[in-house]
Amino acid sequence: MKRLLATALLGALSLTACAQAPQSQAAQTQGQAKAPANSSAADAKVRAALSKLNPDVSVEYIGVAPLPGFREVIAGGQLVYISDDGRYLVQGAVVDLQRENRDLMRDSAALAKFRQKLIDTVPVSDRIVFAPPNPKYTVTVFTDIECGYCRKLHSEIAELNRQGIAVQYMAFPRMGLGSKDHQDMISVWCASDRRRALTNAKGGGSIERRDCKNPVSMEYNIGQRIGVDGTPAIFTADGTQLGGYLPPGNLRLALDQWAEGKGGQ
Structure with a gap:
């Protein structure tokens, strides 16, 4: 990811598992x-x-x-x-x-608001959503299909849903635009059944080449603008970043603590 300031002075803010x-x-x-x-x-x-x-x-x-x-x-x-x-x-x-x-x-409110504003420009229809009925929490996750921790998080998606957590995936091909990773994610987003295609790709299955009007590049650019430099990157509804990969129980605890903190402000 291109650094906009001197690398020695500005490191990545996000706590992600697969660097980029x-x-x-x-x-x-x-x-x-x-x-x-x-x-x-x-x-x-x-x-x-x-x-x-x-x-x-x-x-x-x-x-x-x-x-x-x-x-x-x-x-x-x-x-x-x-x-x-x-x-x-x-x-x-x-x-x-x-x-x-x-x-x-x-805990910067300005940074969270900046992130939230950009994330909210992406309609839910352009995300790949795995949600339980009446979720307690909804998180936005910038994801990559090759990242090991992205695959681990997705392998636990059923438990995340059981914990009351809806996951809305946005594309962040960490190898960059124009890469094979980028094209593979376009193929996933262009599938007739995106959820199935994403699960197959994260499971190491073959990816049928597809192309269509898609949000992959836009979502990647938004991720860069809010400081994502690796995947997965998990954000709450108000733009707070919870970190990278977290086991389902830990993520639910982090969300409970976030909600408690919001209520106390």
């Missing part, structure tokens, strides 16, 4: 830093600093960070804090010791 914005809601939470007196000047300095790192950088969002003296920035689907004067860049965990050791970067 609106105003932040955090601004309304307790302990949120206030905007500098001249926000536009701070934003300009932040943009200049990012441009110096990489002139082609794509900046999707700049807003007030919960860390005093810093701006919250989403670039290339990744989150960093940059000081208002454009001098310092912070990436990784930023822990608030007065708020139950909360990791502010992991």
Whole structure:
């Protein structure tokens, strides 16, 4: 995956198993830093600093960070804090010791909202869905048919459904556009029975070559824009990334904890 900023400074945010914005809601939470007196000047300095790192950088969002003296920035689907004067860049965990050791970067409302907005542009009809009746939770999973952990997750799809979890797959051919992986995923998405074709492909079965108008490239590009660099990548309904592969019981627990956290906000 192409890095939009210097690799040494911006690593992958997503916790994946097979390697490859609106105003932040955090601004309304307790302990949120206030905007500098001249926000536009701070934003300009932040943009200049990012441009110096990489002139082609794509900046999707700049807003007030919960860390005093810093701006919250989403670039290339990744989150960093940059000081208002454009001098310092912070990436990784930023822990608030007065708020139950909360990791502010992991819990960024702006990043989740950015991801949610892009994911929601893909209609359910363009996804491959495995869902129980009246699911408790629905997750979006960027998947690849070759990835071992994607295959493992899919082998447990019945148990995920029994746990009340609906899985909506979106295509992320990790070998890139134009690859055999990419063409095979097009063939799956063009099958008359996508669910059966996907299950067959993830089981190592032969893939009948097909072509049609399909969303595979679009879904791959959306995955790149929200920072997916490997598969599987699992997202909740509000754009929070839960990580890569999780066993069914662990995924249900993570979703319960996510829902509890949402209720407490």
